[in-house]
Amino acid sequence: MLYREAGDFKTTYVADSQTFPLKLDRIGFWVTLAVAWLVIPFVINDYWASSLLVPFLIYAIAAIGLNILTGYCGQVSLGTGGFMAVGAYACYKLMTSFPDVNIMIHIVLAGGITAMVGAAFGLPSLRIKGFYLAVATLAAQFFLVWLFNKVSWFYNYSASGQINAPERFVAGVAVTGPNTPAWAQYLICLFFVTICAVIARNLTRGTIGRSWMAIRDMDIAAEIIGVNPLKAKLTAFAVSSFFVGVAGALFFAVYLGAVEVGEAFGIQKSFLVLFMIIIGGLGSIFGSFAGAAFLVLLPVALKWLGVDVMGWPTDLVAHFQLVIVGALIMFFLIKEPHGLAQLWRLAKEKLRLWPFPY
Amino acid sequence: MSADFLYGIEVIINGLMAGVLYALVALGFVLIYKASGIFNYAQGVMALFSALTLAGIMSGQVPFAHLINAIFGTEIHYFGWEVPVLAAIVLTLVVMVVFAWCVQRFVFRHLVGQEPIILFMATIGLAYFLEGVGDLMWGSDIKTLAVGLPQGGSMFVENATSGLGGDDFYGFFIDKLDMVATVVAIILVAGLIAFSQYTKQGRAMRAVADDHQAALSVGISLNFIWVLVWSLAGLVALVAGVMWGAKSGVQFSLSLIALKALPVLMLGGFTSIPGAIVGGLIIGVGEKLFEYLIGAPFLGGATENWFAYVLALLFLVFRPQGLFGERIIERV
Numbered sequence: 001m002l003y004r005e006a007g008d009f010k011t012t013y014v015a016d017s018q019t020f021p022l023k024l025d026r027i028g029f030w031v032t033l034a035v036a037w038l039v040i041p042f043v044i045n046d047y048w049a050s051s052l053l054v055p056f057l058i059y060a061i062a063a064i065g066l067n068i069l070t071g072y073c074g075q076v077s078l079g080t081g082g083f084m085a086v087g088a089y090a091c092y093k094l095m096t097s098f099p100d101v102n103i104m105i106h107i108v109l110a111g112g113i114t115a116m117v118g119a120a121f122g123l124p125s126l127r128i129k130g131f132y133l134a135v136a137t138l139a140a141q142f143f144l145v146w147l148f149n150k151v152s153w154f155y156n157y158s159a160s161g162q163i164n165a166p167e168r169f170v171a172g173v174a175v176t177g178p179n180t181p182a183w184a185q186y187l188i189c190l191f192f193v194t195i196c197a198v199i200a201r202n203l204t205r206g207t208i209g210r211s212w213m214a215i216r217d218m219d220i221a222a223e224i225i226g227v228n229p230l231k232a233k234l235t236a237f238a239v240s241s242f243f244v245g246v247a248g249a250l251f252f253a254v255y256l257g258a259v260e261v262g263e264a265f266g267i268q269k270s271f272l273v274l275f276m277i278i279i280g281g282l283g284s285i286f287g288s289f290a291g292a293a294f295l296v297l298l299p300v301a302l303k304w305l306g307v308d309v310m311g312w313p314t315d316l317v318a319h320f321q322l323v324i325v326g327a328l329i330m331f332f333l334i335k336e337p338h339g340l341a342q343l344w345r346l347a348k349e350k351l352r353l354w355p356f357p358y
Numbered sequence: 359m360s361a362d363f364l365y366g367i368e369v370i371i372n373g374l375m376a377g378v379l380y381a382l383v384a385l386g387f388v389l390i391y392k393a394s395g396i397f398n399y400a401q402g403v404m405a406l407f408s409a410l411t412l413a414g415i416m417s418g419q420v421p422f423a424h425l426i427n428a429i430f431g432t433e434i435h436y437f438g439w440e441v442p443v444l445a446a447i448v449l450t451l452v453v454m455v456v457f458a459w460c461v462q463r464f465v466f467r468h469l470v471g472q473e474p475i476i477l478f479m480a481t482i483g484l485a486y487f488l489e490g491v492g493d494l495m496w497g498s499d500i501k502t503l504a505v506g507l508p509q510g511g512s513m514f515v516e517n518a519t520s521g522l523g524g525d526d527f528y529g530f531f532i533d534k535l536d537m538v539a540t541v542v543a544i545i546l547v548a549g550l551i552a553f554s555q556y557t558k559q560g561r562a563m564r565a566v567a568d569d570h571q572a573a574l575s576v577g578i579s580l581n582f583i584w585v586l587v588w589s590l591a592g593l594v595a596l597v598a599g600v601m602w603g604a605k606s607g608v609q610f611s612l613s614l615i616a617l618k619a620l621p622v623l624m625l626g627g628f629t630s631i632p633g634a635i636v637g638g639l640i641i642g643v644g645e646k647l648f649e650y651l652i653g654a655p656f657l658g659g660a661t662e663n664w665f666a667y668v669l670a671l672l673f674l675v676f677r678p679q680g681l682f683g684e685r686i687i688e689r690v
Contacts, residue, residue: 076475128674131397131478131628135620136674139667150658220688267617271482278479312428315498322490329483333476334468 003351019201036190041183049182050255056296057189058250063276063288064200065243070274071282072204073236074216075125079137081269082144083241085261086114087248089154092163095176095253096156103168103175103253107192111246117144118241125233129219141267148261162260165253176253185254192250196243201285203239212236213283244273275325279332281341290340298325368531369650370643375536377642378543379601383619384626384634385547386594391628392567393587396466397478400485402616404454404592407492409599409608411453413503414496415446421495447596454592455585457488462585489613498610503603539601546597547635550590559586621670627680636681641666 003024010016020026044053062080069075091110095103121140125133148154155163167177174180175188203209211232214222223229252259259265272295280291299321306317336342350357383401390398398404414421418437427433441449465484469477554560565573566583574580602612618641626637645665653661679685 076478124671124675128678130475132624132674132678134475134478135624135667136671138617138620139664139671142664142667146660146663150660274479274482310428313424316424316428316494319490319493319498322486323494324490326483326485326487326490330465330480330487333472333480333483334465337472337476 003348003354005352019205033194036194041187044182044186046182049186051300052296054185054189054255056293057186057193058247058255059273059276059292059296060193060289061196061250062244062247062273063280063292064196064285065240065247066273067277067280067282067284067288068200068204068212068243069236069240071277071284071287072209072216073212073233073240074219075122075233075236076130076134076274077137077240078134078267078270078274079121079140079144080244080273081265081267082141083114083118083244084248084251084269085144085148085265086117086241087111087245088252088259088265089148089163089261090114090245091249091253092165093154093156095166095168099166099168103170104188104191107246107249107253110249111242114245114248115238115242118244119234119238122234122237122241125237126230138267141270145261145265160260162258163252164258165256168253176257178257180254188254189250192246196246197285197289200239200243204285208232208235216283275329277339278329279339281339282337284339284341286344287339287341290344294340295325366647366650369646371532372536373643373646374639375533375540375642376646377639378536378540379598379605379638380615380618380622380642381635381638382539382543382546382594382598382601383615384622384638385550385631386591386598387619387623388626388628388631388634389550389594390587390591393563394466394566394584395474395477396481397474397628398484398591399478399481399616400488401591401595401619402613403485403488403492404457404595405599405602405615406608406610406612407457407488407599408450408454408592408596409503409603409612410492410496410501412446412450412596412600413501413603413608415441415449416443416503417501419496424497425494450596451593454596455589458588458592459585461588462581466584467581485613485616489610501603501608503600503608533605535601535605542597542601546594547631550594551631559583563587618666621666623680624670624674625680627682630680630682633680633682641669644669 003022005022008021008023010021018026020029040053062084066077066080069077087110090113091106094101094106094109098106121137124136128136149161152158152161155161158164165176167174167179169175170184170188173184175184204212211222211227212235214225214227215229215232215236219229222232248265251264256264276291276295277288278291279294280289281287302321302324303314303317306312306320307314332339338345383405386401386404387398390396390401418439418441420426420434420437423435427435461484465480466477469480552560554564562573562578563583563586565576565578566580570580573583598615599608599612602615606612619638622634622637622641624637625640626633626635645662648665649661653665674680
């Protein structure tokens with residue numbers, strides 16, 4: 001039959017504990033990957049890349065990062081924008097200081113630097129919890145943005161205070177700078193998304209992910225059964241910040257090209273990523289993708305509907321967007337606190353029983 | 359006394375005044391948090407919304423004019439009348455009460471018993487929603503709020519104190535508006551305390567804050583109390599909105615004062631009204647002094663953006679429940 005455990009026999013432990021236990025899921029996963037890698041790069045154009053696909057992929061990485069911290073480890077962070085800024089500025093400094101090194105290495109290193117900064121700002125989480133921690137992460141947000149604005153070393157003393165991505169090549173094709181072809185932008189982001197998603201999925205399935213979830217569910221109880229809260233919380237902050245840093249580096253180097261820190265990585269960005277994981281689903285990798293796709297698509301769709309179809313002025317549509325996003329957040333928290341991922345899970349449950357639900 | 363020292367005192371006084379305004383916003387947070395356990399991020403946007411509504415009603419704007427024009431192709435903007443200040447304030451309060459009822463009825467009633475952090479995120483959604491509604495209703499242009507509050511530096515204080523220092527000291531510069539805000543804040547706090555101590559509804563409110571279920575079992579209507587509390591928070595938001603709006607115009611950045619109120623709350627503790635006041639004053643003085651002594655000369659200025667958070671962060675590491683908060687006891 002179509003979507004069933006029945007008949008899908010597992011004969012080894014490895015097969016039994018794989019990520020997608022259902023055959024159709026596995027096929028779906030590989031088909032998605034194949035389409036993303038082998039079809040889209042050939043049909044992509046500038047509009048699709050710059051308004052939908054590239055921001056979607058980058059936000060997906062950031063959402064996975066925040067989801068690890070908030071969804072899996074239960075530590076609410078409002079500092080995502082600040083950590084993305086760390087990734088972006090680290091990448092910029094590395095790119096300009098070591099122009100001969102491959103940009104891919106720089107992006108990974110930028111993630112590593114962000115991980116260290118994130119772990120440092122995660123230290124208070126050992127003492128404070130809940131809202132208090134959420135507000136404490138605001139300290140990171142505002143302090144980091146201020147730092148990158150004020151200390152001119154970070155933007156190489158440029159007069160405008162902006163950072164501009166110089167042109168860098170991977171295998172002879174420009175991936176940053178103004179002459180980047182759309183498919184190259186797309187592919188480099190896709191590369192990092194694929195790797196990050198696989199890493200995140202496997203981390204959360206393993207020992208470390210389980211210790212995060214134990215901390216999330218009740219930290220004192222987790223401590224009593226032998227989870228080290230210091231290690232669990234700090235690794236969650238570090239891993240989460242790594243992903244967020246990679247997302248920030250890509251956002252700056254590949255997507256925007258030129259960045260003014262307060263504008264690109266302000267508090268609004270932190271909330272945007274937080275909304276993505278709420279709408280997508282806390283504690284779900286698929287949810288991170290769903291939420292990112294939803295919130296990237298929503299403004300574009302609304303703009304199309306409001307401005308192009310209805311002929312309304314742009315600012316009116318922008319206000320409507322606020323109303324709709326706000327209403328959706330509340331709606332999801334009331335009706336489906338586990339987000340789009342839960343809807344997807346329910347649909348799959350139904351499909352398993354279909355057409356004989358009893 | 360040397361002029362530098364006197365300038366330092368002036369900085370402190372101005373910090374205290376700014377702190378009063380922070381405390382005003384923080385008060386609204388504490389009210390709602392005590393009664394319903396909801397950490398209301400939307401408090402700042404409520405201040406913005408009430409100030410927008412007040413400005414809109416006073417100038418006789420048609421609500422949703424922009425939207426109506428876009429849908430029906432009409433060109434309406436103003437009713438053509440101006441509403442006197444007091445009537446406008448009463449009307450705004452009515453709007454805030456209706457808003458409180460809607461929030462209670464359509465959002466938080468469905469979220470009773472959820473985790474606090476879910477409630478917090480819901481209020482972030484509420485903040486976005488309300489901001490969008492405010493913009494749709496009244497337009498997003500910057501409005502001036504002329505409710506007849508005095509503006510500018512007080513010549514009286516300046517002249518009276520100019521003799522204290524040497525020749526290069528011209529007296530304390532203190533904004534009249536800040537003085538009015540301080541007086542209003544004191545009246546508001548006294549009123550709130552009197553309300554919660556001496557009236558029936560106030561007692562019911564405190565009972566709810568103590569224990570929801572016990573309050574319910576002695577016949578207190580939770581729904582009514584929550585609407586009441588949200589309305590009170592709306593009132594506080596209106597006062598804060600008027601003060602800030604008169605100071606710097608009614609615009610989006612007004613809603614960002616909510617973010618400034620957060621460290622105030624962390625310092626003072628979420629559950630304490632005196633804590634909100636003291637926390638506000640500490641943050642106000644602290645950030646002005648830090649900017650004056652260290653930020654501007656050594657760090658390139660604009661440290662006010664983050665100082666409050668870092669101060670609160672450092673403080674919390676040593677005292678996680680804040681200055682006046684209830685002791686956190688955790689059980690498995």
